[in-house]
Amino acid sequence: MSAPQAQPLVVIDSVVKRYGAETVLDRVSLNVGAGQVMVVIGPSGSGKSTLLRCLAGLEPIQKGRILVEDVVVSKGTEEAGPPPDAAAAGRLRHEVGMVFQSFNLFPHLTVMDNITLAPRRVRGMGKDEAEALAVELLRRVGLEDKRGVHPARLSGGQQQRAAIARALAMRPRIMLFDEVTSALDPELVGEVLKTMRELAEQGMTMLVVTHEMGFARDVADNVVFMDRGAIVERAPPDRIFSEPAEARTRAFLERLLEREGGNRRVR
Amino acid sequence: MGDLQFGQIIGYWPDLVDGILVTIKLSAVSVSLGLVLGLALALARYSGIPWLNWPAYAFIEFFRTTPPLVQIIWLYYGLPALVGGDLNAFWSAAVALGLNIAAFFAEIFRAGIAGIDRTQWQAARVLGLNLGDTLRFVILPQALRNVLPPTGTTVIYLVKGTALATAIGTPELLRVGQLISLETFRPVETLTIVAIAYFVLTYPIALAFQALERRFAVSRT
Numbered sequence: 001m002s003a004p005q006a007q008p009l010v011v012i013d014s015v016v017k018r019y020g021a022e023t024v025l026d027r028v029s030l031n032v033g034a035g036q037v038m039v040v041i042g043p044s045g046s047g048k049s050t051l052l053r054c055l056a057g058l059e060p061i062q063k064g065r066i067l068v069e070d071v072v073v074s075k076g077t078e079e080a081g082p083p084p085d086a087a088a089a090g091r092l093r094h095e096v097g098m099v100f101q102s103f104n105l106f107p108h109l110t111v112m113d114n115i116t117l118a119p120r121r122v123r124g125m126g127k128d129e130a131e132a133l134a135v136e137l138l139r140r141v142g143l144e145d146k147r148g149v150h151p152a153r154l155s156g157g158q159q160q161r162a163a164i165a166r167a168l169a170m171r172p173r174i175m176l177f178d179e180v181t182s183a184l185d186p187e188l189v190g191e192v193l194k195t196m197r198e199l200a201e202q203g204m205t206m207l208v209v210t211h212e213m214g215f216a217r218d219v220a221d222n223v224v225f226m227d228r229g230a231i232v233e234r235a236p237p238d239r240i241f242s243e244p245a246e247a248r249t250r251a252f253l254e255r256l257l258e259r260e261g262g263n264r265r266v267r
Numbered sequence: 268m269g270d271l272q273f274g275q276i277i278g279y280w281p282d283l284v285d286g287i288l289v290t291i292k293l294s295a296v297s298v299s300l301g302l303v304l305g306l307a308l309a310l311a312r313y314s315g316i317p318w319l320n321w322p323a324y325a326f327i328e329f330f331r332t333t334p335p336l337v338q339i340i341w342l343y344y345g346l347p348a349l350v351g352g353d354l355n356a357f358w359s360a361a362v363a364l365g366l367n368i369a370a371f372f373a374e375i376f377r378a379g380i381a382g383i384d385r386t387q388w389q390a391a392r393v394l395g396l397n398l399g400d401t402l403r404f405v406i407l408p409q410a411l412r413n414v415l416p417p418t419g420t421t422v423i424y425l426v427k428g429t430a431l432a433t434a435i436g437t438p439e440l441l442r443v444g445q446l447i448s449l450e451t452f453r454p455v456e457t458l459t460i461v462a463i464a465y466f467v468l469t470y471p472i473a474l475a476f477q478a479l480e481r482r483f484a485v486s487r488t
Contacts, residue, residue, distance in 0.1 A: 056393045094395040104390035108408050108483075117404055118394035170394060 009034045009069060009174055009205050010055065016063035016076065017050055017229075024050045026229040027064070032174065037206045039216040039237070042226035043252060048209045051226070052176045055207070056098045057089075068092040069173070094122060097172030101179040103159040105151040105166070111138070112147040115166045122170065130169075137165040141195050157188030161195050174205040181212060213256065217241055225249045276456050279447045286443030287464055293361050293429040293439055294468075298422055300365030305372025310402070312377050323373070330370035336431045339363040343435040360432030360439075368425045375421065379414035380406060412483040419476030423469045430465075440464055 008031035017025035025047045032038050040048045053059045054074065055066055063076035071092045072084040105114050115137060116130035125133070138144045141161040143154075151159050160180055167175060177196065181189045193215050200206055200219045210216065216223050216237055223240045225233045225248070233246045244250045311323035330338065343359035346352075354362065383406050391401040430441035444461035448454040 058389055058392060090395070093393075096393070098393040100386060100390065102386055104384075104386045106387065106390070106405055106409075108412075109404075118396060121400045121404070122395040122397075166394070 007034075007070070008032055009036075010207070011067040011070075012051070012055065012064070013067070014064040015051075015054060015061050015066065017047070017054055017059060017061050024229050025054065025061070028226075028229070028231055029064075030224065030231060030234075032205060032207055034173075034205055035203045036221045037200045037204075037208065037219050038222050038224060039220035040207065040209045040224045040226060041211070041213075041216060041252070042232075045228075046226040047229040048226045049178050052098065052178050052207060052209055056096055056176055057093050068095055094170055095173040096176065097167035097170055097174070098176040098178065099160070099163050099167050099180045101182050103151070103156070103163045103183075105159055105163055107151050110148050110150055111143065111154070111162050111165075114151070114162060115169045118166070119169050133169055134165070137168050138162075140168075140198070141165045142191070155188060156184045157191045160184065160188075160192045164192075164195055164199070168199075174207065175199065177206065177208040177210065179209050179211070181210065211256070213241070213253075213260065225252065227252070271456055272453060273456050273460065275451055276447060276453060276460050279443075279451075282443050282447065283440070283460070283464065286438060286440035287468065289357070289438050290426070290429050290440040290468065293357065293364070293432060293437065294422075294426045296361040297365035297368055297429070298425055300362065301368035301372050301425070304365065304369035306376055308369060308373035309376035309380060312373065313380050327370040327373050330367050331374070335364060335367045335428060336434055338367055339431055339435060356432070356435045356437040359435060360429070360437045364425060364428060364431070368421065368428075371421050372418065375414050375417045376410070379410035382413050383409050412480070415476055415480045415483065419473060422476075423472055426469050426472065427465055 010030075010032040012028060012030040015025050015028045016023065028047070028051060030038075030051075040051065042048050050059065054061050057074060061074055061076050062078050065072050065076065065079070066074040069092060071088050073089040073092045073096075075081075075084050105111075106117070109117065112131065112134055115134040116125075116127070119125040119130045119133060120127065135144065135147065138147055141164055143158060143161055143165065146154060146158065146162070151162065154162065164175075164180075180196075181192050184192065189212070193212060196206070196208070196215070197219055208215070208220070218237075220237045222234055223237045224231055225240065225244070225246070227248050233240065233244060233249045235245070240249065241253065244253060308323045308327055311319040312327070314320060339360050342354060342363040343356065346354065346359075387405055387409070388401065391405045396405070429439055432439050433442040433445065436442065440461055444457050448457040451457065
C-alpha cells in the first residue's frame, strides 16, 4: 500500500456493485491523485469496465461511496443516511469525462456539433466560444479538417479521437478511458494512444482500462490489476511488469505477453 | 362503360371542394393531436415509471383495439349523455380520430426510441446532458429517421379514415359524395370521383415522407 496522498481527486471507497446475485465489484477502494495516470488491467469479467461506469455515474452502486474533489457523487443504495446532494453531485459529474470502446459519437451530428453540444447546453457556452474551443480541441487530436464531417465518414481511429475531443470539451478534471482501442483495427490503435499520451503529458488525470501493456508501461504512474471484482495488486508499472507480487498478476501477465509475442511473430 | 356518366357529377365541384377542405382540416387537427399525444404516450411508456407507463399502456390498448367509428360515436353521442355539454360533429370526429391515431403513433415512436442504441443515452449522460436535452438533441433526431416510413403510412391511413366522420354527419368529402349520389342516383361515378380526390390528397403526403426520408438519410454521411 502506498502512502495516502494529499487530497486525491477521486476516492473510490469500499464500493460494492452487484447485478442481481452476482457481485461484480467486491469492496473496491482506489484513490487517484490529481495529474496521475492509472491503468487498470485484468481479465475480461474482472469488473474493470464496471468500475469506470460506476465512477461515471452510469451504474448505481450497492455499497460504499465515490467522491470527486471531496464531494460524494455516488453512494451505495444500501448505505444508511441521506443520498448525495444531487445538484453538487451533478456538477462534479461534469468534471468526469468518459471515452467508450465503441466511440458512441452522435451519428446524426457533424464532428463540430458532437463537440459543441454539451458545452453549449450544459455549460451555457455561446456558439462562437464553443466552436472556437472545438477547433482548438480538434487541432489537438489532429482532426482540424474534419469539423463539418459526420462520424460515418471517419475511420475508427478518427472517430475515437473525435470522441476524446468531445469529452475534453467539457473541460473535465479526470478522463476515463474504457478499452478505447479494443474496437480498432490494429493500424489505427497507435494514433489514439498517441493522443492519450499527449493528454497525459499535459497533466490530465486519467483512469485507463486497457490491454495495451506498452501504453501502461510508458505512461502509467500506477497499474492496478483486477480479478473477479477485486483489486489484487497495485504498483508502479516497472514493478508490476518485472516482479509482480501476486501469483494471479503474474499468471495474467504471462498469458498476455505470450499472446502479444505470438502476434508480433505473425506480423 | 357507356352507361357511366361523370359529367353530371363534375358539376357539383363547389360542394366537392368544400368537402375536401373539411377533410383536410379534419386530418390536420387529428394528425397534430395524434403526433403530440403519441409522443407523450411513447415517452411515458418508454420511461418505465409505473404511474406514467400504466395509464399510457391502458390508453394505447383501448384506442388501438376498439373501432374508430365507435370512438367517434361515443364522443359525439355518448360524452354529452355522460357529462353534459356537447362537441359539434367536426370536433367530435377530429378529437376521436386524434386520440385513435395517437395510440398508433405512440407505438411507432416507442419502437423508434427503443431502436436507438443504449450507448447513445450513456454518451449523452456522461457529457452531463439532462433528459430533455438528450431526447431533443440526441435520441429523437435519430429516432425520427427510423419512424418516418410507418408514420407516413399511418398519416395516409388517417386521412382516409376521416371518412368515418360521415357517420355523425360531418360534411367531409365522403359525406358530400353520399349527398351527391342521393341527388343524382350515380353512386359509382360519384364515389369514383371521391376516391380520386382522396388519392390527390394522400399521394403528396406519401411523396413528402419519401422526400423527408431522403433528406434525413443524406445528412448522416
